[in-house]
Amino acid sequence: MEHSELSATVTCIRYLAAEINEYELTVDDLMDSPAYSAGAHIDIKLSNGIVRQYSLIEPYVHGAPYRIAVKRATNSRGGSRFLHDNIRVGERIRISHPRNAFSLHPEASHSVLIAGGIGITPIWCMARQLENNNASWDLYYAVRTRKEAAFLAELETYGSRTNIHIDSEEGGRRLDINAIVQGASPSTHFYCCGPEPMLNAFKSATEHCSSNNVHEERFESQTPTDDKERSFTVKLARSGSEVAVLKDQSILQALINAGVHIEHSCEMGVCGACEVSVIDGIPDHRDQILNEKERAANNTMMVCCSRSHTESLILNL
Numbered sequence: 001m002e003h004s005e006l007s008a009t010v011t012c013i014r015y016l017a018a019e020i021n022e023y024e025l026t027v028d029d030l031m032d033s034p035a036y037s038a039g040a041h042i043d044i045k046l047s048n049g050i051v052r053q054y055s056l057i058e059p060y061v062h063g064a065p066y067r068i069a070v071k072r073a074t075n076s077r078g079g080s081r082f083l084h085d086n087i088r089v090g091e092r093i094r095i096s097h098p099r100n101a102f103s104l105h106p107e108a109s110h111s112v113l114i115a116g117g118i119g120i121t122p123i124w125c126m127a128r129q130l131e132n133n134n135a136s137w138d139l140y141y142a143v144r145t146r147k148e149a150a151f152l153a154e155l156e157t158y159g160s161r162t163n164i165h166i167d168s169e170e171g172g173r174r175l176d177i178n179a180i181v182q183g184a185s186p187s188t189h190f191y192c193c194g195p196e197p198m199l200n201a202f203k204s205a206t207e208h209c210s211s212n213n214v215h216e217e218r219f220e221s222q223t224p225t226d227d228k229e230r231s232f233t234v235k236l237a238r239s240g241s242e243v244a245v246l247k248d249q250s251i252l253q254a255l256i257n258a259g260v261h262i263e264h265s266c267e268m269g270v271c272g273a274c275e276v277s278v279i280d281g282i283p284d285h286r287d288q289i290l291n292e293k294e295r296a297a298n299n300t301m302m303v304c305c306s307r308s309h310t311e312s313l314i315l316n317l
Contacts, residue, residue: 008026008027020070026065036098269289278315281313285301
């Protein structure tokens with residue numbers, strides 16, 4: 001996995017919707033900027049020390065700038081607020097190479113894309129990629145009010161393929177995800193990105209579907225705090241050292257405290273930066289990236305949030 005950084009300049013900032021801005025990031029060596037597939041994201045490394053992940057909103061075009069859309073979160077931990085309040089055109093910024101934990105499957109006979117709020121960002125990129133491929137797709141986009149809908153004019157140009165659900169114009173009624181799933185063919189691939197209630201409804205609606213056809217991206221980990229956590233040991237195969245992981249710390253925190261350098265970013269199991277190969281032991285997977293098959297294989301884990309079912313884990317570090 002590539003984790004090296006790129007240097008870029010903010011070359012355009014565009015208003016998209018209430019509290020949502022689009023940022024155009026022009027990489028220094030633009031013609032050599034890494035390619036990516038729809039659903040990918042980049043890390044933005046801000047001058048205040050914060051690192052945040054944002055989806056790329058347009059399909060890759062060789063030599064074109066990267067574009068992200070950022071909503072100012074009401075409970076911002078400092079990332080979106082800093083971008084909105086401090087970043088201006090001409091600002092120099094460090095970004096990661098694109099990574100993708102929410103990949104599009106272009107071979108599908110039909111794709112249904114479901115987005116809520118700022119969850120439209122990876123979904124919009126997917127829709128445009130599918131359209132470029134002359135593929136079959138439908139998109140459902142739910143927002144609370146019309147002023148909060150990003151890309152509204154662009155989406156409406158696709159006619160009946162895009163379905164915009166404005167809660168406030170539907171008497172507060174939420175998008176019926178179960179009806180959408182029930183009305184699709186068994187071979188359909190479903191994608192969803194949005195707030196927790198939408199993702200929970202999506203998970204319930206797609207329980208009968210093949211896990212290979214169901215794809216979601218969350219903004220944060222679902223892992224609850226558990227007072228019954230226990231300590232365990234992580235053994236590092238390459239160095240031969242052992243690191244104790246206490247019940248109130250993550251593997252990532254324990255490794256950093258022990259002086260082990262490891263790539264990381266979100267620390268919530270949603271970005272994939274800290275993925276590590278597992279040689280022995282059974283991880284307690286708590287990320288939002290690996291699918292059920294990948295979890296069962298126990299070949300890799302996200303050390304920022306996942307723990308261990310066994311007394312020790314041997315990692316390829």
